[in-house]
Amino acid sequence: MPQIRMYCTRICSYCQMATRLLEKKGIAFEKIYVDNLPERRVEMVKLTGRMTVPQIFIGDTHVGGYHELARLDLAGGLDDLAQPAQSS
Numbered sequence: 640m641p642q643i644r645m646y647c648t649r650i651c652s653y654c655q656m657a658t659r660l661l662e663k664k665g666i667a668f669e670k671i672y673v674d675n676l677p678e679r680r681v682e683m684v685k686l687t688g689r690m691t692v693p694q695i696f697i698g699d700t701h702v703g704g705y706h707e708l709a710r711l712d713l714a715g716g717l718d719d720l721a722q723p724a725q726s727s
Contacts, residue, residue: 641698643668643721646683650674653705654693660708666721697721 643661647654647670661668673680673692680690687694687701695702697720702708711717 641721642696643698644671644696645669646671646673646679646687646694647692648672648674651692657693657695657705657708660705660712664712664717664721666717 643666645654645657645661645668647657649672658670671679671683673683683692683694684690686696689704691704693704693708695704695708700720702711702720708717711720
């Protein structure tokens with residue numbers, strides 16, 4: 640399974656909604672809190688060009704924020720991206 644990372648803050652309601660969605664689907668992920676670690680926020684902005692949270696990555700793919708994650712899930716793409724790569 641690809642590594643899933645979410646840049647977030649402790650008080651962000653969209654971060655909490657993204658957390659609930661991923662947990663409901665049984666998808667393990669890492670939270671990277673940017674509210675207390677300014678260097679991690681700088682890292683997030685460099686990677687995404689965005690200042691808002693959450694910013695979610697599945698492997699090397701930048702999904703975006705909560706709305707993009709929810710759209711991806713509704714389209715059936717979240718399950719595909721979160722699955723382990725098939726070996727040939």
